[in-house]
Each structure stands twice: as structure tokens, then as C-alpha cells.
Amino acid sequence: MPSKAKIMVVEDNIDESKLIKMALEPEGYEVVTAMNGKEAKEKMDSEKPNFIVLDVMMPEMDGFHFCSWVRSQPEYQKIPVVLLTGVAEHIYDTKYPLKGVMEADADEYLEKPVKPEVLLKTISKLIKK
């Protein structure tokens, strides 16, 4: 793995996206952002990221669907994915049953509010693998 990994941050909240970017760049990562799963999907070919930080609840295409798509693509399926979410349990019951989390097959699953230190540690651990 090259030292300067390219991380794609898929997050619809601009503030959060900006904060993650500000936390990652000083660590030497290159960061590209996308507002939702659909935009991320379109950017995959041109950007070719080697890591994905993914929010779950987004318009157009949500995190679970995007993650499943990534896993179904031969050229992308080995890219590590970290899912971030602040979803309350009651929403899981209806629209995102736990099954959705399992099927999405992310490498890590972090619940908001995520400590930036934890996110950084998770990323470096997964990149070293």
C-alpha cells in the first residue's frame, strides 16, 4: 500500500465531510468527497480510491446500497470500507434491519458520534492489512 492512500469520504452533510477531510489530510491521506452513493459510484472510475469512509443515511443512494455495489464489482471489492452512522435503533427496525448491515459487508462499522482518533486508528489498521 502506498504511503499516500486515497480516501473517498461519502457523506451528505457538508460540515461532517469537511471535518473528516480536515482530520485526514494532515495524516498524509489524499481525500476526495462525494455527497451520496450515486455520486461516489460515478467517481469511482476516475478517482480510484483505495479506501472508503461511508455515511449510511444519504439521499439518492444510501451507504448500505453503495457498499453492496462496491462488493459486487470485481475491481473494487477488496477496497476497505468503514461505515459511519448516527441512526437510532427505531429506524433500524423498519428500514435498515440488522440484515442490511451484514449484507453490506463493510470492514468496520462505527457509530456516531465517532471520535476522530478512533476513525484514524481504524483507517490505518485496515490499510496496513
Add this chain to the structure above:
Amino acid sequence: MSTSVKKNCWQQLQCNHGPKSENPCPAVVDETSNGVNGGKNAGRICWSIPNTPCFDEIMGRFDEKREICFACDFFQLVKREEGEDFHLFKLAQGVKGSHKLHDTISQMEHLFSIHERLHSHFDLNTTIREITTAARRITGAQRSIVFLLKGDPPRLYGEFRLRGKVHRVSIGVDNNSAVGYAAANNEVVNLRDLSGEFMSVNQPVFNRSFDKQINCETHSFLAVPVQSSGEMVIGVITAANAKKGYFTADDEWFMRTYATEVALAVEKQKFLHQSFSALRLASIGETVAGLAHCIKNIAHALRGSSYIIKRAIEANNVRDIRAAWEILDRHIESLASLSLDVLTYDPAAHKGEKGTSLNDLVSHVVHLFQEEARARAISLSMELGDKVDPCSFNARNIYRCLVNLITNAFDACPLSEGLVAVSTKRTGARELMIRVSDNGRGMSDKGKAELFELFKTTKTGIGTGLGLPTVADIVKEHNGRIEIDSKLGEGTSFRIYFQEL
């Protein structure tokens, strides 16, 4: 017609099982049927008696032998002789009016329909009105009132309609009136002739003050206690007759049945009240869960920006400090406005309060749901009608309706590209409308029909099945109505119309 010319079955059919035989027929000895169709014991209603040894064969029950009975010459003879007064069953014995076969059957059907309708109502007054109407019809009474025990010390409260006006009556639980007596002693009171001819010394006093109030003279009166499942008296159902005649044992039987229905309705009402408070708790739970989600998102941003600021200070990076500080500020602001929202729109804080601006209420609720809409990738839009305000409505109730409808719309929405639109409109001088529509899964006609059924839910795990019945109840309270347009796979639109207070 004297009874001497009316023949009993054993006389007409020259039966070997008559009164003088060693082994008399069950119809011969059934004293409870004495007098029906003018016969001795069940002599002229033998078809209703099981196991009669007719035609040298032991017959079964009525439903087993009726074909033979209907073809029997004796049955036809009795039917001809009695004409309009013919009784097919002893159940109908003595019940006033003409009781032909179809009357009896229609009455039984009516009893069942009352019982069934009880399951579809949750408004106690409507149910009681239906029961008293049915009781009047079946006993031939002019008035029927249900009194329920309330207060401390308990008194009996009842209401009735007279020429379109509702009158309320309250009676003490004591021996000073027939109604009070029935409740105090848990006894059926059947006053057969109040004109005095056959007044018994021991019978409870009939209080005439009520008669004066409605300008009528009661001739006969029936009061049956209403008992809860624990056999406690919770009220009294009465029937009063101004015409000659009296209430028979069969009338008493019917009234006892109605008393049971009243008791069921009261208990159901109690149960619903408990369920509604459970629902309120559940909706608070949902709000809290929604809030937790909002707060988590804010905390996430606060944590992120404080990390950036800390690190940027160490690195002396003013640009990052500024950027993160801005984000921090914005989220502190949203935290503050979030707590304001919750304080302003706690439904409990609005108990019974009259609202004057429907558009304000709707925009507050929509605002409150905006964050969850974002999290669930739903676009929540709002269109406020002009001329809606000022108006007058029960703020707490309409708030509950709206929260219910929006929650349902959210839950129906597809995984992505969900659309929920809320709008208000004035539809009459005193009438307002709120519409909540979604582009969700929609409903079949069957689904629509079951919509307002209690405890029916399609939301496994989170639905109580009380949401829409609550909405229906509230709308009814506002003399309103609900209209639904729904197409399977295309979405649903709920319109609630209600009258201003």
C-alpha cells in the same frame, strides 16, 4: 278464543305419550312453556322441545327435526289458528307486538349485529345510543336509558334525546327510585302496572319526577343492573312504557343481554383509555429516539470540530481553527434550537390548549421532522394555505394527528427518493384541511378498509395499531372526516377535514 277449543298436540295427534301415560312426552311436562300459543305446557309449541316421541320415533332438537315439524299437520294447524300471534319459539313468548317468525329471527339477528357493531366502535356514547335504540325496539318500550355510576359518592348518570335535545338525568343510589333500587340492591326491577291497580306493597317506589320533566306517564318500567366482569354494579339499563301492557320475562332476558353489552362497551372504553395513554408514552418514546438521532449527529460534529481545533492550535494552523470553529458554532446553535423545539412542542405542555394558528403548528411539526427526514433520505415539503389563520382548534390533538400521519408517511416511504408533502387549506367558513401525502408503497382496497381497525399494524415491531384509530377519534371530536387516496406502489394521501372549535 278460549283455551278449551285449542287442542294440544297429544289430543290432536291422539298420541300415546299424553299426560295420563306412564311415559309422558317432554312437551307434556315442560311447564316453562305453559300458555304459549294457548296450549297446556308445551302442547302447542312441541316443535321447540327436544326429543319428543312423535310418530313412534324419538325426534332430535328443533334444528334436526324442523323439516318434519314444518310438514306436520298439527304445526300448520297451530300456525293457522294463532295467525299473527303465532310463536315459533318460546323465547318470544309475551314479548309485545306481533311476533311472527321473521320478527323473532330478525330480532336475534339484530342482537348479533349490535354485538358486532360494538366491536367496531370505540365511542361509548354511540354504542350506548345503539343499545338503547335496540332495547326500545325489541321490548316495545317508548324510552330506554342507560345510567352509569360515576363520582364519589357514586350517582347514576344517564342521558336521553327528546325532540332532538339531549337531556341529562342523575339519580342517587338508594331505594328512593326504581333505578336507584336496581343499582343499590343489584336486582332487576320490573314494575308492571304503575297506575296502582296491582301495585305490590314491597315493590320499589317509582319516582314520578322524571315523568313530569318530560310530560309523560309511565305505565310499566323495567330496570336491569349493569354488572362489570367482577360482578360489581356499574350502572342500570331501563325501559319505560307509557302504554298498557307490561314487560315480560322475555323482555327481562333481552334487557339482561343488553346490560351485558353495555358492560362490555364500558370495559372496552376503559381499556382503550389505557391503551391511548400507552400510545402517548410510545409516541414520546419515538420522539426521544428521533431526538437521540439529532443529538448524535450534532455531537459527532462537535467532537470532530473540537479535535480539529485542538490539533490546529498545536500546529498553529489558523485557517483550520477558523473553519472548525464555524462548524462548532453552527452546531451549538442547532442544539439550542432543538431544545427550544422540544420545549415548545411537548404535547403534554399543550394539554387542552386552543390553537389559533394552524400554519404555525404545521410548520413547527414539519421543522421538527426535518432532521429525521434528512437522515432517512426523505424530502419533506410543506405548503401553507392562505386564509387558514386565524382559526381555533385543539392544539394538542391536532399535533398528535399530524405527528401520527407524518410518521406513517415516513414509514411508508421507499428506501431512497422518499417524498412527503404536508399542506394546509381552508375548505369552508369553519372548516380546515390538513393533507399529508407520500410516494410510498400505497395500499390495496383491503388495506384501506382495515386502516382504522384497532391494533392493526403493518409495521412489525414498532406499530401499536393505535395510531390511525386515534387520528379517527380526534377528527371525530372535531366533527371532521378523513379522506384517503391510495394506489398500490404509488403512494398515499391522507386528508383530514375538521371544524373549528
